[in-house]
Amino acid sequence: MNASAVPVPPLKVAVVTETYPPEVNGVAMTVGRLVQGLRARGHLVTVIRPRQPGDGDVGAGGASAPADRTVAGLPLPGYPGLRFGLPAKSRLLREWRHERPDVVHLVTEGPLGWSALGAARRLGIPATSGFHTNFDRYSVHYGMGFLRPAVAAYLRTFHRRTRATLAPTMALAADLAGEGIPGVKVVGRGVDTSLFDPARRDDGLRAAWGVGEGGLAVLSVGRLAAEKNLPLTLKAFAAIRARRPDARLVLVGDGPLRRGLEERHPEHRFAGVRIGEDLAAHYASGDLFLFPSLTETFGNVTLEALASGVPTVAYRSAAAAELIADGVQGLTVSPGDEDAFAAAAVALALDDAGRPRLGRAARERALACAWEQVVGDFEAVLRAVSAGDGPQPYAAEVAGAAGSLPSAPTV
Template sequence: MDVSDLRIALFSGNYNYTRDGANQALNRLVGSLLSKGAKVRVYSPKVANPDFPPTGDLVGVPNVPMPVKGRGEYRMPTHLGAEVKRDLAAFAPNVVHLSSPDPAAHAALRWAQTHDIPVLASVHTRFETYPRYYNMAFLEPLIVSMLRRFYNRCDALVAPSQSMIDELRAMGMHEDIGLWSRGVDRTIFSSARRDMAWRREIGLADDDVAIVFLGRLVMEKGLDVFAETIARLRTRGARHKVLVIGDGPARPWFEANLPDAIFAGFKTGDALGQALASGDVFFNPSVTETFGNVTLEAMASGLPVVAAGATGSASLVADGITGRLVAPSGSKQTDAAAFAEALAPYCSDAALRADHGAAGEARACEYSWEAINAVVAETYIRLVGNRAK
């Protein structure tokens, strides 16, 4: 069987209406599959003004606003509906790909099993950790149980880092889990993009050490730990500035808790590459990532990285070589103190920043999108072949 024989029905909770790392990876995957002759049909919520055009054919599925305070920009696919089921039957996929464990994905899983079609699920985020950031941590065991039931009904999983694969296996999510890593666009992310004139325009002096946050401004990205860490750095007398690249519903909270930070706003493409490379240290305290696209992008931009030693970053950052990893303790105060300890040397040692930044950029060169996406295509072919036996 060849890639061109594949007919893939891909289900996503967010394919293009709000830009994030997961749907950027999915769109790249679809583009790669289509270029090799595969047939792909994407099923996801559609909105009037999406963040970017979809790659491939996109079919809308029934949905409602996400029923979580502060996340109204996201949609929850609720079910398939008769029209979507007719479209599925007409498309006649030979493999189904589920990228989020939402109600429509559960329905798609049942549809695939009824029609004897293999199912691959990709894991993009640590959904079970989200309740911690909305005062609902008591829900975590229930969500883990629900995810375990969902993923074990699939034929196989792919996850973006070895650390995430290990975590999924430890939680009993599945045994057949492949590595679908992430690539980085070296035409955008490179230390050569550093722009001193741009720094000056936004208020950074040439000798300022800018600690960068990059990502969507939502609490589950560890905004509280980031802000507390910066406060601790300030009390230590570690000279620095904060550069925030991104936007989101928690921006007012972040601005209030980082009163001296420079907020550059949401950026993409060349403007994002310029902004990121113009920082000095990248700080990612999030424990919800399964890979950490922003961490890889920062490494490719020549920045040393200080990150939580959790799934994702733990597979990217070489502790003491490309940055520092801090093991999460579960306590915001303890984590902030450890992060401040890790960040402080970078605030005063230009040679350390340069050495670790250069090592990270060299490591980032290993991540090729073409080779990475080929792994998913090979998994589809294996699952279809197994079902035919």
């Protein structure tokens, strides 16, 4: 028999995460897509996550499957609706001794993730990790910048103990590899282009925002929190409004800054959290997307805006650096240059003839970002690690062959 015809057995994968659908954030959406994609390919995936109100211990409902597990958790300060998982090493040791996964994938670096890493190492189960959030950068925005070196060291220590760390962009992968994290792989992000589609533009929604015929709807989508650099969004929009009195700013999302922003800026539209087709309609009904965040590892909202045919103004970092060619799908400026960001926003706001062209190019760029390819890259890393490929983690007790993973790009 031809070796290529030999069927490849499905993987048993344990995914440990502190956020998962129906929670609304980029990490939850990404993990949900990856899990769904692996299951569609026939792999046996168990999700282990903190228990939410109303959850049972098994079969947590929502996007979960009967094999999924929930563990004890506590509310995450400043993030209502999210919880961090408490350590569950003893329980995981019992369960994984009974039904051993081929590989453990660690999404988050909290207490639950650390305990899962410890259990996997104790049992000699290879583990991979995802680098989803720049928590060290977040500390600066919450008045704890003095903790940034310690947080960065904590993250490096965690990821050095896994066989592979998955990063969504080449730039982030290079940064992580430069910090001494072994086995860094690039596994990007995808977008549902059947959901996020310019065809969902809704004139009735625009009218509800106060945008008349020929008016300009400026969008901001994401968590209303300090790390999203919302003061620059407001500054850029004020510059737009000075030249375009018909412009309206629509902020989609929720967070700790919302109440204060609504009190200080009643002239703006605060749409709150939107999901599914409702969210897609909000994107497609905009004319211009502003995204000034500098804390992203990727920024899924950038890709969703592009798929919706909305030209974007962003700093040249994270997803924008890899998806937006300046002047083609939107405008990008050097990270941290606030004046340049505001000037780019004004320039695009005034370019009524050019925005549709950029919007079409944005849509074309997003069409190349299929989740199927992303899931395939993820699967390839998991399969290689489960087979013993990949660099040795920083731990003498974990056996494994040295080397590099064969599939996803290596830095």
